[in-house]
Amino acid sequence: MLLETRHLSKQFNGIYALKDIHFSLEAGEVHGLVGENGAGKSTLIKILTGVYALDTGEIYWNGEPLTVRNPSEARKAGISVIHQDRTLVPTFTGVENAYLGMPYPTRGGRVDWKAMEARVAKTGKAIGIELDWQRTAAEMSPPQRTCLEIVRAMMNDCRLLILDEPTASLTDKESEWLFSIIDGLRARGTAILYVTHRMEEIFRLTDRITVFKNGEMVGTVLTREISREALIGMMSDNWVAETLHGGSGGGEVLLRAEHLRSRDGIVRDASLEVRAGEILGLFGLGGSGRTELLECLYGYRPVAGGTITIHGQPQTRLTPEKAIRLGVALISEDRRGKAMIGNLSVRENVALSCLKDFARHGVVDSGAERPAVREMTDRLRVRMAGPEQRAIELSGGNQQKVVFAKALMTHPQVFLCDEPTQAVDVMTRGEIHRLLREEADQGRGVLFVSSDLKEVLEVADRVQIIVAGETRETLENRNLNTQQVLACCYREE
Amino acid sequence: MKQAKKIFQSYGTLLALAVIILVFSLLRPSAFFTVKNFLNISRQISLMVIISIGATLVMSINEFDLSVGSMASLGGVMAALMAVAGLPLPLCFLLPVLISLVVGWINGWIVAKFRVLSFITTLGMSTVLSGVIYRLTGGATVFQNIPKGFSWLGTFKIGEIPLLSVIMVVFVVLFTFIMRHTVLGRRLYAIGGNEETSKIAGINVPLYKNIAFALCAVLSCVTGMLIASRVGSANTTAGDGYFLSSYAAVFIGCTVSRKGIPNVPGTLVGCAILGILTNGLTMLQMPTYMQDIITGAIIVLAVILQKVGRGDAK
Numbered sequence: 001m002l003l004e005t006r007h008l009s010k011q012f013n014g015i016y017a018l019k020d021i022h023f024s025l026e027a028g029e030v031h032g033l034v035g036e037n038g039a040g041k042s043t044l045i046k047i048l049t050g051v052y053a054l055d056t057g058e059i060y061w062n063g064e065p066l067t068v069r070n071p072s073e074a075r076k077a078g079i080s081v082i083h084q085d086r087t088l089v090p091t092f093t094g095v096e097n098a099y100l101g102m103p104y105p106t107r108g109g110r111v112d113w114k115a116m117e118a119r120v121a122k123t124g125k126a127i128g129i130e131l132d133w134q135r136t137a138a139e140m141s142p143p144q145r146t147c148l149e150i151v152r153a154m155m156n157d158c159r160l161l162i163l164d165e166p167t168a169s170l171t172d173k174e175s176e177w178l179f180s181i182i183d184g185l186r187a188r189g190t191a192i193l194y195v196t197h198r199m200e201e202i203f204r205l206t207d208r209i210t211v212f213k214n215g216e217m218v219g220t221v222l223t224r225e226i227s228r229e230a231l232i233g234m235m236s237d238n239w240v241a242e243t244l245h246g247g248s249g250g251g252e253v254l255l256r257a258e259h260l261r262s263r264d265g266i267v268r269d270a271s272l273e274v275r276a277g278e279i280l281g282l283f284g285l286g287g288s289g290r291t292e293l294l295e296c297l298y299g300y301r302p303v304a305g306g307t308i309t310i311h312g313q314p315q316t317r318l319t320p321e322k323a324i325r326l327g328v329a330l331i332s333e334d335r336r337g338k339a340m341i342g343n344l345s346v347r348e349n350v351a352l353s354c355l356k357d358f359a360r361h362g363v364v365d366s367g368a369e370r371p372a373v374r375e376m377t378d379r380l381r382v383r384m385a386g387p388e389q390r391a392i393e394l395s396g397g398n399q400q401k402v403v404f405a406k407a408l409m410t411h412p413q414v415f416l417c418d419e420p421t422q423a424v425d426v427m428t429r430g431e432i433h434r435l436l437r438e439e440a441d442q443g444r445g446v447l448f449v450s451s452d453l454k455e456v457l458e459v460a461d462r463v464q465i466i467v468a469g470e471t472r473e474t475l476e477n478r479n480l481n482t483q484q485v486l487a488c489c490y491r492e493e
Numbered sequence: 494m495k496q497a498k499k500i501f502q503s504y505g506t507l508l509a510l511a512v513i514i515l516v517f518s519l520l521r522p523s524a525f526f527t528v529k530n531f532l533n534i535s536r537q538i539s540l541m542v543i544i545s546i547g548a549t550l551v552m553s554i555n556e557f558d559l560s561v562g563s564m565a566s567l568g569g570v571m572a573a574l575m576a577v578a579g580l581p582l583p584l585c586f587l588l589p590v591l592i593s594l595v596v597g598w599i600n601g602w603i604v605a606k607f608r609v610l611s612f613i614t615t616l617g618m619s620t621v622l623s624g625v626i627y628r629l630t631g632g633a634t635v636f637q638n639i640p641k642g643f644s645w646l647g648t649f650k651i652g653e654i655p656l657l658s659v660i661m662v663v664f665v666v667l668f669t670f671i672m673r674h675t676v677l678g679r680r681l682y683a684i685g686g687n688e689e690t691s692k693i694a695g696i697n698v699p700l701y702k703n704i705a706f707a708l709c710a711v712l713s714c715v716t717g718m719l720i721a722s723r724v725g726s727a728n729t730t731a732g733d734g735y736f737l738s739s740y741a742a743v744f745i746g747c748t749v750s751r752k753g754i755p756n757v758p759g760t761l762v763g764c765a766i767l768g769i770l771t772n773g774l775t776m777l778q779m780p781t782y783m784q785d786i787i788t789g790a791i792i793v794l795a796v797i798l799q800k801v802g803r804g805d806a807k
Contacts, residue, residue, distance in 0.1 A: 300693055321695035330693055338693055341686035343752050352683055353694040359676045366674070390752065406694070 001063065002027040002191050003048075003160060008057035010043055016215045017043040021057070023210060023217060025160065028189040030182060032202040032223070035212035035235055036486065037286055037451040041195050044212070045162055049081045050074040072101060080153035081162040088145055094133035095120050098152045124151045128184045143174035150181065154190075161185065162193040167201060168287050179205060197285040199228055199490045211235055232490055236482040239454055251276035253309075254445040255328065255414045257297060260306035266292040268469035270306070274414055274445040279436060281460025281477070282449045285489055289469040290449045291333050294416045297447075298330040299323045310414070324353055327413035331403055331420050333449075335396075339403045342392030346384055347373045349391045349402050354409040376405040381431070397428030404435065415439065415446045421455065433459050453482050465489060505798055506748045506759075509791075510766050517773035524776055532653060538768035539661035540716050540723070544732075545739040545746075545760045546668050547712030550705045552743050552755040553672070555685045556604060556611040558706060560619035561713040561739060564593055565732025567622050568717030573635040573727035576643045585643070589714050596622070597710025601703035611706075626729050636726030647723030657719060664712070669757040681705055682754065738767055741792045748799035766791070 001024055008021040018040045025031050033041050046052040048059070050068035059066045061077060068074040074081075088097045095113070098120045105112045105119075120133050129147045137145055146166055153161055163182075167175040182192060182205060194206055202209060203223060211218040211234040218234050255274040260267055266289045274280050284290050295301035297308060299318030308315045310326045320330070332338035341349055350373045351358065358369040373387055380401045384394055391402055400420065407415065415436065421429040436446050436459065450456050456463060457480060465472040465488045472488055518526040544561055551558040568589045575585040600618055604611045649656040672678035680701050683691045692698050716735065721727040745766060746759025767788060774784045 298693070319695075320693050321697065324695040332690075332693060334689075337687075338689045341683055341690050343754065344682065344686045348679065348683070351679075352690070352696075355676050355679055362675050362677060364674055364676060364679060 001025070002061070004060040006058050006060070008044075008047065008059070009055050010047060010052060011055055018047070019215050021217050023220075025191050025193065027159065027191050028186055029207045030186055030192045030194055030205050032206035032209040033193055033195045033212065034197075034202060034209060034231070036453060036482075038214075039212035039235070040215040041212055042164075043215075045081060045164060045193075045195065048074065048079055048160075048162065075101070075153075075156055075158075078157055078159035079162070080156075080158045080160070081164060082146065082149045082153065082166060083164050088137040088148060090138035091136055093136050094131055094140070094148055094151075097137050097148055098123070098133075098155055100152065102155065120151065120155070123154050127151070127154060127188065128181055141174075143170055143177055146170070146178060147181065150185075158190060160191045160193065162195070164195045165197070165287065166194075167196070167198065175201075197287070197490075199231070200492055202231075203228065213237065228490070229487070232486050233483060236453075236486045239482045240457070240479055251443065254311060255297065255447075256307075256309040257293075258307045258309075260293070260296055260308065261304045262289075262292055262296050262469075263302040263304040264292075265304075266469055267296055267301075270296075270466065270469065270471045272447075272464050272471055272474070274447050276413075276443045276445050277440055278461040279440050279446040279448050279459050280474075281456035281463040282447055282466060283453055283456045283463055283485060283489070284466035286451065287468075288466045288489075290451075290466055291418050292469075293466065293471075294330060294418050294447065294449060297323075298328060298416055300330065324410050324412075327411065329353075329407035329410055329412035329415050331407055331415065331417040333418035333422065335399060335403060335423075336392075339406075340391050340399055343390060345388045346377065346382065346391055346394070346402055347387040350376055350387075350405045350409060352406055357409075372409070373405075376409060377402075380405050380408075380435070395425070397424040400424045400428060400432070404432065413444055415444065417446060418449045419451065420448070421450070453485055457482065457485070506745060506762060506766075506795055509795065510762060510769070513766065513769055513773070517769070517776070521773070521776050525773055529653070530772070532655065532658065534765075534768050534772050535658040535661065536655040537772065538764045539655070539657040540719055541735060541738055541742065541768065542661045542761055542764045543664050543719070544713050544716040544735050545742040545764055546664055546757055547709035547716075548739045548743050549746065549755045549757055549760045550668075550672075550681065550712075551611070551709045552740075553681045553685045554702060554705050555688075556702070556705070557615060558597075558600065558709050558713075559612065559615040559736065560596075560600065560622060561709065562733040562736030563619045563622040563626070564596065564710050564713035565717030565720065565735055566728070566730055567626050567732075568593060568714030569721030569727040569731050570626050570629055570635060570717075570729060572718040573639055573643070573721050574629060576640055577635065577638050582640070582642050586646070586718055589718060590711055593710040593714030594707050597707035598703050600710065601706030602699075604706065605699035605702040630727075630729050632729060634726055634728045635721075639725060644722055644725045647719055647721075647725075657723065660719070665757060665761050672757055677701070677704065685754065741788075742767060745792060745795045748795050753799065766795075 003025040005021050005023045008018060009016065010018040021044065035041050043052065047054050050070045050073050066077060068077060089100065095117050099116060105115045117133055124130060127150070129151055131144055131147060137148065140148065150161070166178060170178065185192060196202060206223045208220055209223055209226065209231065210220040211231065213235060253273045253275050258271045260270040270293050272280065282290055292301055296303050299320050299322060308318055310328065336342060347370065351369055355364060358365050358372070370387070377387065382398050382401045382405065384398060391399060394402065417436065420432050424432070436448065440446050448456065448460055457477060460477050463475045463477055463480065463485060465475070465485065467489055475485065475488070524530065544565060548558065548561055571589040571592065572585045575588060576582065596618065600615055603609050603614045647657060651659065672681070680691070680696050683694065683696060684698055684701055688698055713732065717732045720731045742760050742763030743755050745763030747753050747755055749759035749762050750756045770788050770791065771784060774787065
């Protein structure tokens with residue numbers, strides 16, 4: 001046994017991110033790790049690589065107890081991770097990148113570049129990777145960069161290589177190249193922990209698969225002994241939301257997207273309809289382009305093709321300003337980065353999008369502004385010292401209420417909500433759900449994104465599936481269970 | 494204690510200003526603490542206040558304009574040359590303003606459209622403007638054949654009150670109002686607070702950046718013209734000395750606001766502190782190098798004290 005964890009647990013704010021994990025890994029196997037968003041895969045990786053400290057439990061490495069306090073200790077022990085967002089220095093050459101964090105060999109007080117390149121090339125060759133090592137990382141293609149990272153990992157005697165969604169930015173052909181390298185590594189006895197949402201890769205590559213669900217380990221199975229359906233069954237728990245929905249069935253279409261493509265290629269072919277009186281859930285796994293689709297619909301992210309229709313009017317060159325005028329509001333997922341201005345007061349934040357409504361000849365009438373802001377913060381029960389308090393000083397839940405207050409001030413007809421209950425307390429979460437339902441009941445349309453599938457099933461009337469930037473079917477949320485939704489996400493097309 | 498800290502946090506800089514005034518008043522009661530001297534100080538700082546308001550606007554959107562000094566120099570040179578050429582005086586003071594507006598707009602356009610760091614953009618612009626000044630003057634101060642009326646703005650007094658001081662007050666009041674109570678000011682602060690959030694809130698960020706840079710250039714130009722008018726000639730580097738002190742004033746001014754952001758009244762306080770220090774230390778016959786040391790130390794100290802007060806310090 002190369003690696004074994006016993007009773008491994010980790011909590012964040014009193015909630016288990018990982019609970020009592022008994023996980024094991026053999027040398028020379030490719031081990032798949034699957035699970036829904038938030039199942040605990042990332043937390044496990046971060047514990048194994050020393051990013052997080054574990055709360056309780058032990059890790060055994062070749063039968064010996066192992067403690068990793070930081071990533072460099074993990075690397076020294078022989079555990080390396082390659083993330084989807086790469087960690088190369090763009091302006092460094094392949095050789096320099098491979099030597100990141102390692103002492104440079106010297107000869108007579110000078111860096112011995114020749115010896116370095118020789119060693120990098122040798123390491124690469126041993127696993128079948130040949131690159132122009134004098135090129136900078138910026139000049140390399142995405143798969144070349146992935147290979148460079150693998151070589152870097154192998155510079156130290158890497159015994160366990162963790163690949164976290166390694167094919168996310170690769171084309172099919174590039175992925176094949178990566179797979180052949182993985183096969184080579186396996187033959188050499190390196191263990192690989194392969195994390196992905198892509199079922200075909202799991203079945204193509206792995207020897208065994210471990211399934212996580214809600215921070216717990218469901219089990220480990222032999223890949224050749226399980227079917228795709230059975231695996232998806234293990235990942236979900238047939239959970240059906242109990243709450244009743246508005247069920248008015250949805251009225252006219254307020255916002256429609258047809259074959260939408262974003263310029264950066266993340267949204268590839270998205271079509272959906274948001275109707276008056278309904279909450280449309282948008283669900284996809286990590287990296288499916290949910291956030292990006294919402295930003296396209298709002299005119300914030302550049303669109304390359306397809307059409308957006310708002311209130312029956314096709315929109316060309318949509319901008320956030322225009323979207324607001326047309327009654328669309330975006331609640332961004334990135335609260336501090338995009339939704340709120342921390343250093344400004346609650347009042348200034350709430351009035352941000354509708355300042356012109358209070359202004360005459362460019363002068364803001366604070367006699368109109370203050371009561372209007374007050375009314376909105378009272379309605380949403382924002383707890384604060386006063387409207388002049390800086391927004392950053394509020395709690396997460398109250399910050400989110402400020403973001404909602406700002407959106408409501410523009411009297412939107414369509415709400416685009418991206419993870420609106422992220423990092424808010426349970427009370428506020430409930431209030432936000434009720435608020436959105438009220439708005440829907442009054443004839444507004446809501447597009448609701450959450451990476452928490454159960455939450456989507458709790459609030460949505462219909463669920464639109466999105467996979468890898470392409471929308472798939474829309475499911476009526478009547479006795480819909482998590483397994484049915486996930487089956488749509490994992491289906492090969 | 495906590496209350497004391499809070500007061501210090503909000504009014505620390507004002508307190509420092511009061512202390513400085515008190516010290517000089519005690520040391521030189523007959524010369525320093527007089528109406529005449531304060532009017533004198535107000536005139537001395539008036540030019541710096543106007544150019545610093547420009548810097549405040551650009552800093553409010555989290556950008557820098559390094560070309561304020563050379564823009565001021567160019568403003569003075571253009572006005573003087575036009576006056577020498579015999580253009581009607583109102584035009585001599587109006588045309589440079591329009592030209593500076595265009596220059597500032599170009600600064601903003603490059604920064605917003607091509608996402609070039611404003612530091613680089615305006616550094617380049619500053620060099621270009623210096624080149625233009627040299628082309629116009631050959632490097633010599635413009636002082637011959639300047640009509641008499643040219644000096645009126647910079648030297649006229651209303652009773653005992655210098656016109657320059659009145660102009661300064663007008664600008665301070667106007668821009669305090671703009672930054673606090675208009676859509677423009679509120680949006681500039683929003684952009685400075687978080688550009689992405691501002692975009693999502695439907696604010697045309699590039700447009701407002703253009704406006705901020707354009708206003709900054711105009712205020713720099715006005716300052717330069719007033720300098721030329723005050724001394725009756727246009728030195729090719731008259732504005733250069735104002736660049737660093739204007740930003741020093743804005744930084745001190747940030748400490749006056751609880752949010753720590755650039756603001757016009759704060760900038761006035763910053764200019765007053767710097768101006769009064771120069772005035773008082775000169776009266777004490779402190780050598781120039783000592784004045785520099787004391788002024789520099791006070792600028793850094795003010796910012797340190799604010800950071801400590803807000804608990805930002807490590």
